[in-house]
Amino acid sequence: xxxxxxxxxxxxxxxxxxxxxxxxxxxxxxxxxxxxxxxxxxxxxxxxxxxxxxxxxxxxxxxxxxxxxxxxxxxxxxxxxxxxxxxxxxxxxxxxxxxxxxxxxxxxxxxxxxxxxxxxxxxxxxxxxxxxxxxxxxxxxxxxxxxxxxxxxxxxxxxxxxxxxxxxxxxxxxxxxxxxxxxxxxxxxxxxxxxxxxxxxxxxxxxxxxxxxxxxxxxxxxxxxxxxxxxxxxxxxxxxxxxxxxxxxxxxxxxxxxxxxxxxxxxxxxxxxxxxxxxxxxxxxxxxxxxxxxxxxxxxxxxxxxxxxxxxxxxxxxxxxxxxxxxxxxxxxxxxxxxxxxxxxxxxxxxxxxxxxxxxxxxxxxxxxxxxxxxxxxxxxxxxxxxxxxxxxxxxxxxxxxxxxxxxxxxxxxxxxxxxxxx
Numbered sequence: 001x002x003x004x005x006x007x008x009x010x011x012x013x014x015x016x017x018x019x020x021x022x023x024x025x026x027x028x029x030x031x032x033x034x035x036x037x038x039x040x041x042x043x044x045x046x047x048x049x050x051x052x053x054x055x056x057x058x059x060x061x062x063x064x065x066x067x068x069x070x071x072x073x074x075x076x077x078x079x080x081x082x083x084x085x086x087x088x089x090x091x092x093x094x095x096x097x098x099x100x101x102x103x104x105x106x107x108x109x110x111x112x113x114x115x116x117x118x119x120x121x122x123x124x125x126x127x128x129x130x131x132x133x134x135x136x137x138x139x140x141x142x143x144x145x146x147x148x149x150x151x152x153x154x155x156x157x158x159x160x161x162x163x164x165x166x167x168x169x170x171x172x173x174x175x176x177x178x179x180x181x182x183x184x185x186x187x188x189x190x191x192x193x194x195x196x197x198x199x200x201x202x203x204x205x206x207x208x209x210x211x212x213x214x215x216x217x218x219x220x221x222x223x224x225x226x227x228x229x230x231x232x233x234x235x236x237x238x239x240x241x242x243x244x245x246x247x248x249x250x251x252x253x254x255x256x257x258x259x260x261x262x263x264x265x266x267x268x269x270x271x272x273x274x275x276x277x278x279x280x281x282x283x284x285x286x287x288x289x290x291x292x293x294x295x296x297x298x299x300x301x302x303x304x305x306x307x308x309x310x311x312x313x314x315x316x317x318x319x320x321x322x323x324x325x326x327x328x329x330x331x332x333x334x335x336x337x338x339x340x341x342x343x344x345x346x347x348x349x350x351x352x353x354x355x356x357x358x359x360x361x362x363x364x365x366x367x368x369x370x371x372x373x374x375x376x377x378x379x380x381x382x383x384x385x386x387x388x389x390x391x392x393x394x395x396x397x398x399x400x401x402x403x404x405x406x407x408x409x410x411x412x413x414x415x416x417x418x419x420x421x422x423x
Contacts, residue, residue, distance in 0.1 A: 035322045036067040038092035042078040051342040066322045086110040093323040097310045100383025106136035107380045112311040113139040119327040125349045133375045142308025144348035149373035150302035154264035154288040166290035177239030190241035190262045193397040195389035200302045201227035204295020212377035243397035272344035272362035289365025304373040388413035
């Protein structure tokens with residue numbers, strides 16, 4: 001049932017405590033004019049932003065009393081920029097917040113709880129694990145806007161030529177890579193040194209970098225070492241491309257895959273549009289997408305990524321009401337379908353997976369692997385834990401330090417980020 005925001009006691013109480021000004025957007029508001037809200041969008045300015053800008057215009061046309069100041073903020077700058085702005089009561093009314101930022105900003109009191117508001121009027125339409133990932137201490141601080149996970153993406157033509165199928169386990173992948181090399185002359189797999197991509201190997205052993213519930217750092221546990229050991233082994237062997245430790249490794253791996261120079265990689269749906277630009281995938285149906293292989297624990301999965309739309313808690317009631325209406329519009333089934341069709345991103349609600357959306361083999365393929373995606377724990381510091389691991393895994397993959405030494409150093413660095421966790 002839809003409930004208007006004006007009727008909620010929650011927003012009324014927060015509005016009294018908030019500043020008289022709404023974010024950085026209301027300085028130009030006139031008493032008898034429309035409310036102007038600011039939206040910081042952190043998407044790719046070239047490939048994705050035009051779709052969002054068109055939706056903003058559509059929203060304004062349907063809501064004459066609201067104007068939206070659209071600002072595209074580079075993703076790698078947005079977290080720190082918002083943190084600074086919110087601390088000085090100058091933040092935008094709406095932020096496209098990476099899922100890992102959501103609990104961190106909620107903990108600081110920068111985000112408005114959205115339970116019972118217009119923004120979450122369709123809460124039951126969204127994938128439940130994405131709603132859970134937008135929560136902190138039992139309250140919901142974001143509406144799922146885009147979602148993603150990692151998958152094993154592969155070149156069907158090369159796999160068929162070699163007579164192999166999408167591997168179910170990492171051992172299967174090793175065998176398949178060797179066969180592909182023998183039959184086609186092309187490497188079968190090229191792995192990444194980045195911690196986010198290596199996370200799949202931890203899930204395959206039933207573990208994580210930390211146990212948030214037990215408040216324990218688990219990056220050096222036997223299970224984690226086994227997972228990272230498997231990750232390391234996949235840089236050495238027939239058909240397995242050696243580790244690229246250069247600053248341009250991501251681009252090198254991506255380019256090799258889309259042009260048929262390597263048969264499979266692990267990648268996310270944010271690259272669907274770029275897959276189709278490569279010579280290997282002029283026929284979109286050649287793109288194979290499978291759940292990442294399972295580890296020795298028999299489990300398979302990858303991190304759940306994506307973005308939420310969150311509302312700034314420091315703006316006044318008029319701006320919060322307008323922001324909540326805007327968030328509701330941008331996360332509606334119609335908007336989500338439009339975004340999926342234009343940007344090749346995955347909708348966050350089931351009713352947006354229309355036949356037209358699923359006609360894209362990339363979206364349909366990634367939809368099939370979402371069930372294995374692992375939601376991140378509601379730990380504000382969780383996303384920052386990959387930083388130390390990025391540094392250490394690069395050294396390990398490059399042969400500059402041992403696995404034990406690298407993980408041990410990562411554990412020390414992680415302990416500084418979560419000082420109340422035990423080792």
